[in-house]
Amino acid sequence: MVASIRARPPEAVAGSRSPTGREAVIIPHSDPRPPRLAAALQEDVPVSHHIELPPLPFAMDALAPVISSETLSFHYGKHHKAYVDNLNKLVAGTDLEHAPLEKIIAAVAGHADKVGVFNNAAQTWNHTFFWNSLKPGGGGAPTGAVLPAINAAFGSYDNFKKEFSNAAMTQFGSGWAWLVAERGALRIMKTPNADTPLTTGQTPLLTIDVWEHAYYLDYQNRRADFVAAVIDKLLNWEFANANLARSG
Numbered sequence: 001m002v003a004s005i006r007a008r009p010p011e012a013v014a015g016s017r018s019p020t021g022r023e024a025v026i027i028p029h030s031d032p033r034p035p036r037l038a039a040a041l042q043e044d045v046p047v048s049h050h051i052e053l054p055p056l057p058f059a060m061d062a063l064a065p066v067i068s069s070e071t072l073s074f075h076y077g078k079h080h081k082a083y084v085d086n087l088n089k090l091v092a093g094t095d096l097e098h099a100p101l102e103k104i105i106a107a108v109a110g111h112a113d114k115v116g117v118f119n120n121a122a123q124t125w126n127h128t129f130f131w132n133s134l135k136p137g138g139g140g141a142p143t144g145a146v147l148p149a150i151n152a153a154f155g156s157y158d159n160f161k162k163e164f165s166n167a168a169m170t171q172f173g174s175g176w177a178w179l180v181a182e183r184g185a186l187r188i189m190k191t192p193n194a195d196t197p198l199t200t201g202q203t204p205l206l207t208i209d210v211w212e213h214a215y216y217l218d219y220q221n222r223r224a225d226f227v228a229a230v231i232d233k234l235l236n237w238e239f240a241n242a243n244l245a246r247s248g
């Protein structure tokens with residue numbers, strides 16, 4: 001699954017987030033871009049959609065009650081879809097129009113003038129990775145190769161759980177908590193906003209979305225309850241093991 005959603009970057013337009021976390025595209029009055037690109041950024045102009053919104057790997061109500069179908073329908077059907085739609089508009093008419101997602105992310109990462117493309121591309125990738133990090137009936141202690149790796153890195157599953165929860169809780173504002181592999185060892189990291197380990201050399205194994213839109217309908221401000229429930233009941237350790245096997 002990781003291989004199918006890896007990708008990189010193009011020309012950007014500054015994006016901004018509303019209080020709900022949705023990306024809004026700002027179109028300057030004097031737009032220096034080619035007319036086709038400028039036009040494509042208008043909401044009602046059809047553009048080629050070479051990056052597609054992948055189907056969820058489970059039914060909309062399959063993660064309840066940890067994540068309700070209402071939360072999932074907004075999170076996937078509105079937020080994730082908006083990132084995909086904005087990305088397709090932003091790359092239309094550029095040399096990245098037909099580039100795979102991971103190529104788009106790599107091409108625009110670190111370019112201040114392309115932050116809009118990066119944000120939408122990375123959020124597209126991060127969310128697909130997040131859905132695959134979850135499964136109905138998941139969570140709890142892992143099995144497979146990831147278990148001894150966790151014991152080696154953190155001492156025990158319980159210590160891993162504390163450190164993963166702490167990363168998710170201490171990510172100020174919007175962002176992500178990650179279990180990653182780096183040079184043969186596991187570690188936990190957190191990233192703000194759309195930032196992703198793809199651009200810093202680690203191999204992601206699992207992630208938890210801690211943007212408020214991930215939990216607010218179900219948990220309001222109780223991020224800790226959401227994180228604990230995801231770790232205990234939803235983490236997809238088979239996905240983590242598959243990613244670990246590919247990490248080299």
Ligand code: FE2
Binds near residue numbers: 075127213214
């Ligand atoms: Fe999200």
